[in-house]
Structures are given as structure tokens and as C-alpha cells.
Amino acid sequence: MHPLLLLLLATAHGLDKLSYKPTLVGGNVEGRMTGSTFVLEQPRCVFDSYSTANIWLVVATREGMDAFNDSAQPGMPEWSFQRFPTNTSAYLTLGAMQYHYGCPKPDRELTVLRVGSETDCADNISVPNCNGPLPGPGPYWVKFLALNGSEPTATTEWSGPITLKTAREPQSIPGTGGARSGAMIAITAILSVLLAILLAALLATLCSSEACGVGSFRPDAASIRRYNTHHVYDQPAARL
Amino acid sequence: MCDMPWNKSGFFEGEVSLHEGLKMAKTDNGIRICQGLLILGNVVIGMCGIALTAECIFFVSDPHGLYPLLEATENNDIYAAAWIGIFVGFALLALSILGIVGVMKSSKTLLLVYIILMLITYAFEMASCITAATHRDFLTPNLFLKQMLERYMKSDTDNNNDKQMTEGVTKTWDNLMLQNQCCGVHGPLDWQEYTSAFRMTHNDADYPWPHNCCVMNTRSEPINLDGCKLGVPGFYNSNGCYDAISGPLNRQAWGVAWFGFAILCWTFCVLLGTMFYWSRIAY
Numbered sequence: 368m369h370p371l372l373l374l375l376l377a378t379a380h381g382l383d384k385l386s387y388k389p390t391l392v393g394g395n396v397e398g399r400m401t402g403s404t405f406v407l408e409q410p411r412c413v414f415d416s417y418s419t420a421n422i423w424l425v426v427a428t429r430e431g432m433d434a435f436n437d438s439a440q441p442g443m444p445e446w447s448f449q450r451f452p453t454n455t456s457a458y459l460t461l462g463a464m465q466y467h468y469g470c471p472k473p474d475r476e477l478t479v480l481r482v483g484s485e486t487d488c489a490d491n492i493s494v495p496n497c498n499g500p501l502p503g504p505g506p507y508w509v510k511f512l513a514l515n516g517s518e519p520t521a522t523t524e525w526s527g528p529i530t531l532k533t534a535r536e537p538q539s540i541p542g543t544g545g546a547r548s549g550a551m552i553a554i555t556a557i558l559s560v561l562l563a564i565l566l567a568a569l570l571a572t573l574c575s576s577e578a579c580g581v582g583s584f585r586p587d588a589a590s591i592r593r594y595n596t597h598h599v600y601d602q603p604a605a606r607l
Numbered sequence: 608m609c610d611m612p613w614n615k616s617g618f619f620e621g622e623v624s625l626h627e628g629l630k631m632a633k634t635d636n637g638i639r640i641c642q643g644l645l646i647l648g649n650v651v652i653g654m655c656g657i658a659l660t661a662e663c664i665f666f667v668s669d670p671h672g673l674y675p676l677l678e679a680t681e682n683n684d685i686y687a688a689a690w691i692g693i694f695v696g697f698a699l700l701a702l703s704i705l706g707i708v709g710v711m712k713s714s715k716t717l718l719l720v721y722i723i724l725m726l727i728t729y730a731f732e733m734a735s736c737i738t739a740a741t742h743r744d745f746l747t748p749n750l751f752l753k754q755m756l757e758r759y760m761k762s763d764t765d766n767n768n769d770k771q772m773t774e775g776v777t778k779t780w781d782n783l784m785l786q787n788q789c790c791g792v793h794g795p796l797d798w799q800e801y802t803s804a805f806r807m808t809h810n811d812a813d814y815p816w817p818h819n820c821c822v823m824n825t826r827s828e829p830i831n832l833d834g835c836k837l838g839v840p841g842f843y844n845s846n847g848c849y850d851a852i853s854g855p856l857n858r859q860a861w862g863v864a865w866f867g868f869a870i871l872c873w874t875f876c877v878l879l880g881t882m883f884y885w886s887r888i889a890y
Contacts (some may be wrong), residue, residue: 395840396838396839397838397845398815398837398838399813399838401799401812403812406837475838479836479837483812484812484836500811532799534802534806535801536801536802537752537802540756543747543749543750544745544750545744545746545747547744547876548740551741551743551744553863554736554740554865555741556608558733558737559733562729562733564875565875565878568878568879572883572886576886
């Protein structure tokens with residue numbers, strides 16, 4: 368009987384491994400991944416049987432994921448955000464009581480966790496659980512850890528790698544000039560031709576009169592020829 | 608038969624032979640028609656000149672407030688084309704009146720002056736049309752994107768000119784985003800995909816995109832700042848501003864270019880007719 372009791376006690380203090388895998392929120396939320404934040408779905412209906420626990424989010428690099436010890440304590444400097452990632456490879460943040468993740472998920476609300484949204488405590492070592500902006504593009508792995516007091520009671524699986532956006536320089540934007548459009552070529556060509564025709568017509572008109580070159584009247588049907596048949600010049604009476 | 612208005616130089620009444628008189632009678636109607644057509648043509652040119660001036664004044668007044676964007680690209684020649692259009696419109700009005708007077712008086716001098724000044728105006732208007740059409744082609748989305756990323760909310764400006772252009776661009780974009788409910792050139796992700804002058808002074812976690820991209824209430828505050836930062840539909844503006852920029856600029860460029868082109872085609876016909884008429888007038 369004593370071995371049985373011991374066995375029961377051992378499982379009571381053991382760590383349950385839940386099969387839930389943290390996921391990013393769906394695609395219609397445009398800020399799901401930015402340069403220093405990402406948005407996870409809340410772990411609703413996952414920690415139902417651990418009603419007294421505090422649920423913490425563990426964010427880790429690759430090394431942190433491999434080396435993570437589930438007996439991590441949120442207040443300890445080894446797991447503080449400010450030392451991540453240079454002096455520690457994982458940190459705990461976004462602690463919440465289990466009742467915040469109640470089941471069922473409310474139908475019309477967006478239930479998300481934004482990792483990296485607190486900027487004011489990012490440099491404040493007295494807030495080791497700061498949900499500060501992530502320092503680089505990653506990749507990062509996350510999981511949830513349920514702690515009852517200081518005892519870990521349950522943990523989910525690690526998520527897949529989350530790699531954040533890396534922004535490009537604006538100088539890399541190609542082709543800021545435009546190609547010649549057909550309309551512009553048409554306008555230029557037609558107007559140039561018309562101007563050339565006008566100039567040619569002007570020259571032809573000027574040269575057909577006595578202004579340039581020949582100087583003799585063309586026998587034109589519409590022009591009137593002046594002639595003095597009576598050899599009379601400058602008769603004022605004839606001018607009407 | 609003798610006092611034909613198109614030939615005001617005197618001649619001996621009795622010296623004109625019968626043959627010449629008959630010819631004058633036949634061509635008299637032709638001359639009248641020619642005069643009538645030229646006067647009509649000039650009236651149309653005058654009215655088109657007024658319309659061109661009005662249209663160009665409207666464009667130069669910049670009702671959409673987009674001039675600072677073009678000034679910052681140093682490519683504001685479509686405004687230069689509109690300015691030329693204003694003066695060309697006035698010139699066309701004045702010259703059309705001169706043309707009508709010249710045709711009615713059949714004066715060779717007046718008509719020669721008219722033809723030469725009209726050719727000069729023609730050349731200027733041609734320059735305006737070609738400039739408007741060519742510089743319209745430079746206004747691509749990438750041009751505005753690069754300018755927005757490099758200048759919006761830029762804090763370290765080199766000199767006075769730079770500072771002025773930066774302020775112009777910032778103010779214009781703020782107005783654009785608020786009035787048209789849009790964000791960025793293609794969308795809010797422009798601010799995420801590229802680094803920018805904005806990003807230097809506003810960190811990514813608090814400002815994934817400028818707060819002017821959020822849906823505002825009547826007091827110009829975001830209705831839900833967290834929703835806006837998350838990018839939840841309904842709390843932020845997801846469409847880009849490029850349509851709000853290119854629409855008015857296109858209308859301006861094509862308005863100046865195509866209307867000018869139409870006026871020039873008509874002017875071409877009237878000028879050819881005037882030259883033909885001028886060559887038929889004797890001293």
C-alpha cells in the first residue's frame with residue numbers, strides 16, 4: 368500500500384504534457400507579425416483542469432528551447448526579458464490566471480495575445496516579466512507553462528519556429544521612373560507634324576506673294592490687275 | 608460689284624473689263640464663305656482659350672493639396688504646363704479677336720501679325736501639352752512610395768529646403784490618410800516591409816503603422832488603438848492611398864494635354880485657312 372501511495376504522490380507532483388501547440392492568429396489580422404511583435408491565439412479550453420494555476424508564456428530561441436528547464440520561476444533574473452537573448456535563451460511573460468482563458472471561447476470576440484506590445488518596461492530590470500518588443504527577427508519558439516504557486520503543473524508543446532519580418536531599405540525599391548506611354552508619343556508626333564506643315568505653309572504663302580524672290584503677279588482668277596490705259600497717274604477723282 | 612470689302616485699294620472704276628467683273632462676281636460668294644468660316648473658327652478659338660484658362664487656373668489652385676508631393680520629387684512640371692496653359696488661353700482669346708478684325712477688314716498687315724503670333728502661341732501650347740503628357744509618365748506608385756518612406760516624419764533634415772519639403776510631405780500625407788481613409792501607398796504593410804524615416808522615431812511595437820491609418824472618431828482619435836495596432840478589420844484603414852493621389856494628377860495631366868491637343872488641331876485648320884485667305888488678298 369505504501370508503494371501505491373508513493374506512486375500516486377509522484378504523479379500528483381508530475382508535469383502534464385498537453386498536446387496543444389501554440390499557433391499564430393489567423394490571416395485576417397494584418398498585424399499578426401511585425402518587425403518586433405507577433406500575435407498568438409489564446410490557449411482557450413486547454414488548461415481547464417488546472418483552475419488554480421497561473422499560465423505563463425515561454426519565449427525561447429533554439430538553444431533555449433533545447434535547454435529549457437520546466438522548473439523556471441517567473442521572478443528570477445535567469446528568465447527575465449531584459450537579459451534575453453544575450454544572457455539568457457528564454458524568458459517568461461504574459462502571466463495570467465487560468466480563468467482568463469475560460470472555455471468556451473466567446474464567439475464574437477477576438478481572443479489573442481500580442482507578444483511584444485509593452486515598450487515602457489523593456490529596459491526596466493525591476494519588471495522581469497515585461498512583454499517587451501522582441502529584439503530581432505528570430506526565429507522564436509513559444510509554449511505555455513502552467514504554474515501552481517511555484518510548481519509547474521502542465522506544459523504545452525513547443526510551437527513551430529516564428530520568424531519575424533525583416534524590413535528592406537527604401538533604396539531597394541526598383542524603377543521609380545516610368546516608361547513612355549503611347550498617348551504621349553502620339554501627342555508629340557502629331558503636334559510636331561502639324562507645326563511643320565504650318566511653317567511650310569507660311570513659307571509658301573510668303574514666297575508666293577512679292578515678299579520673297581520673283582516679284583511678279585501671278586495671273587490669278589481672284590486677284591484684280593491694275594492697269595492705266597489712259598496713262599493717267601494719281602487722279603484723285605478716280606479714287607473711291 | 609465695285610466696293611468689294613476684301614479689296615480696299617482703289618482702282619479705276621471704268622478701267623475694269625467685263626471679263627474681270629464676271630470673275631469677281633463668281634468669287635465674291637466664295638470669299639464671303641471663306642470669311643464666314645474664318646470668323647467662326649476664330650470665335651471657337653476664343654471660347655476654347657477662355658476654357659483653357661479656366662481649366663488651368665483650376666489645376667494650379669491645387670484643390671486636392673497634392674502639390675507638396677510633386678515639389679518634393681522635384682518633378683512638378685505638370686504644374687508648369689498648367690501655368691503655360693493659363694497664358695496661352697489669354698493669348699488665344701486676344702488673337703482670335705485680332706483675327707476676326709483682320710478678316711473683316713481684309714487687312715494683310717493685321718492678318719500677317721495674327722498668323723505669326725498664332726504660330727508662337729501654337730509653339731507654347733505644344734510645349735505645354737508635351738510637358739504635361741511626359742511628366743505624367745513619371746508619376747508611378749514606386750516614386751511616391753520611396754518619397755513617403757524617406758520623408759514622412761523625417762526628423763533630421765539637412766537644410767532649410769529639405770525641412771520645407773519634409774514638412775510639406777508630412778502634412779500632405781496626414782491629410783491624405785485622414786480624408787481618404789487610406790494608409791500608405793499600397794497599404795499599411797508598406798510601413799512593415801521597408802524601413803523608413805518614420806521608423807527611426809516611432810518604434811515598431813507601438814507604431815506598426817502611423818496612427819493616422821486608424822479609423823478615427825469625431826474627435827480625431829482612434830476608436831480602438833489596440834485594434835488598430837493589431838490590424839483588425841474595422842479599426843484600421845487597409846487600402847492604399849495611391850488612387851487618391853493618381854486620380855487628380857492624371858486628370859490634371861490629361862486635361863491639359865488632350866484639351867490642348869484638341870485646340871491645336873482646330874487652330875491648325877484655322878491657320879491654314881487664314882494663310883490661304885491672306886494669299887488671296889491683293890494690295
